[in-house]
Amino acid sequence: MSTAVDAIRASVDPRAVAPEHELERWSVGDVVPAAVLTPGSVDEVSALLRAAHDVRVLPLGGRTHLAAIRPREPFVVLSTRRLTGVEIYEPGDLTLTATAGSTFSSLSETLAAHGQWLPCDPPRAPERTLGGMVATGAASPLWAGYGALRDHVLGVTIVTGDGRVLKLGGRVMKNVAGFDLVRLIVGSRGTLGVVVSASVRVFPTPAVDRSLVLRAPRAEALLTAARAVGTAPVMPASAVLAEPEPGGGAALVVRLHGAEGAVDADQSRLERHVGTTFEPVEGAAALSLSHHMRDHAFEQPMVLRLAALPSRLADVMGVARTLPHAAILADVMAGRVRVGMPAVPPRAVESVRACRDAMRGLGGTLVVEAAPADVAAAAAPPPDETTGLVSGLRASLDPRGTLWNPGAFSGGRHGPIGVHE
């Protein structure tokens, strides 16, 4: 075991090896890594993975999205924090290429200087890295108005589990040259390859970013309005329903983006369709509100995500209500509800199983974003007809199982299955 770790340590420049006393700080799910390596180049990432035998490698970016991962020992952390910087940014192209360790906040600053942005707003967005966002898919309610992050990723460079460097896709908006492995990588949680750089499509910053707010003592009182937003002739940038608000109660927040006149008109059309008047919020207040909504129900010891069709929102909320003391954030346009719990509830395994079954009954899914290992494992779905395909895909990009870390997928479609289990 120690020789396996020694070999991987020896594959990189000594300066890329973190000192022993720092290891504990890098624990993931209470498991201490055998080494922490911060490669400074793609070649070094490749050398490291080529040297990885009988040891798991866990790629880490901003460490914002790890709560359900329980690495199998021995494991080595591959931090992308030294792989930073913008590689190509030509504002006129509306595309940006940057290395994986670049933080979202630094990239946003670069883009903002040219009146552009990447319309993606997952929890703790500023601390996230580009590589981490690509690897997790960075679900965000802004998909409604702009498409999801997976629609904006034009190309990625990855290093496969056995150290091959693959440049997939490109940096142009339309590209159908070959099979779309980029889509496979986005949201694959580092289990197929380490993302070392990515090209994304960016957008002009909207002239007006207005949040329309509707408040009520309980989220249930806002469900009818929320559903009406989902069928309005106006497509909002995003629409979320949150409870509890900082001051208590619940709020439905609809963001409208566009030119001044267009946003005014959208607001009246929306209000006519919903049959109510919203409180409009703009500027600093809107920004702080959207940050609050972004992180709502995320940083909790246990977080579940329930998904079904938008028309089932009331039923999904009903399932969420069976969980104790839940903070709730619903993406109204998608029919997805994030439920954060302030503590791991007693009999958590049973309640997660019950919720999972209830969601299946609604034709939907339950994904564990954060939970103790036994709870996360309880949500894992049984193998289905995609299991063989998924195993094959893993085997083709990570033949030694170096990048498979239990908990990377918990629930959803395919859990810890495949050739390496």
Place this chain on the structure above:
Amino acid sequence: MSQPLPEKVARRLRHVVGGDHVITDPDRLLVYESDGLTAYKLPPRAVVLPADHDEVVEVVKVLHQASIPVVARGSGTGLSGGALAAHDAVIVGTARMRRILALDAANRLARVEPGVLNAQLSEAARPHGLYYAPDPSSQTTCTLGGNVAENSGGPHCLKYGVTTRYVTGLKVVLSDGRVLDLGGAARDPEGAYDLVGLFVGSEGCFGIATEIEVRLLPLPEGVRTLLGIFETLEDAARAVTAIVGEGLLPAALEIIDGASIKAVEASAYAAGYPTDAGAALVVEFDGTDAGLDAAAARAEACCREAGARDVHRATDEAERTRLWQGRKKAFGVMGRIAPDLLVQDATVPRTRLPDVLHRIMQIGERYGLHVSNVFHAGDGNLHPKLLFDRRDAETLAKVEAASKEIMAVCVEAGGTITGEHGVGIDKRGYMTLVYGPDELAAMAAVRDVWNPDGLLNPGKVLPDPVESR
């Protein structure tokens, strides 16, 4: 000539789909000998037209047992020879699978069979105030199954993106008849690998989609269309850069070059574009009515600033159709000038457009070929058109050499060899311009996971031979 289908296999196929829906008569097979790229001709051994998902499964099983390759085909409008029956394949056509299975207005979703036409879906959605956004030029004839296979684009991708953004779920039949139920809007996309996204654009090499779930959008309230007339192509390209620099996001930004304008105006489809212009630029905004006039005014100012001689604004639908006419007819009218037309397809970063266009024209001059350009300027998707006469072997060789040079120029500029037409059989040789051996091997490995016996659309997309690893 391909080998005839063994009678035992033909009998079993007839048993599944009915005698009328298995075509083996050589004369009738000629209809299927090529797709929209008629340079390649290869009649299939047979064409089978299943009525529904269950019949597709049975047909595929019969062919799998006989180890006969299968090529799925929609309307055959593809432009890269993707639906060509190479390797003695049987074509499984989706022409009878034309049902819209569900139109769920409350969730803005539709579930369709693969033979449903692109425009047919938008028409069905219209009474609900909805439409299907991706609109390839062939939208009145192309099928959604074909759109999924090719990840089709269209003139409105700049704002709305391509097919893959709208496909949320698929039912897929694998080469041995196994069925996968992938994705679905009700399921959390972050909980799994994006197998739907991986499948879209796989050009029939992974499986046959028999049910497709797509997202619909609310119809935009209004549209504004501008036509800018420019002395030079460079001026038009500068106007595009200025419009993007203004922070405007038009639904479409299309450039028609001088050579194309002349061809259109000399035809029965004359759109009233001045024939001495160097380029015309169509700019279209859609969305909430209230914001559109301001956006159009800013775009017009950008055009004038860039040296536009004239800017027309459509005031009604008839006028809008007329402004688009020159763009939409620019391919068809070339038949007047030469018997054969090769429409190329490549994408470059938008800011490289003027330089790349200049180099493409130089290549045309060097080979003595008539080259003209019509393109989606907003997303850098070029369609250089090369005119020639196939009967002249020397010219044909020049067209091939010039095409390859054009591709190399686009790749060198940071672009790629196809933006929306696909690789098919035509561009396999160019794949090495954009990908190295490791990338091609990884793609082959992924294909082999879906299609281990290689019976689905063999001889497409990847150059021969690529060994998976």
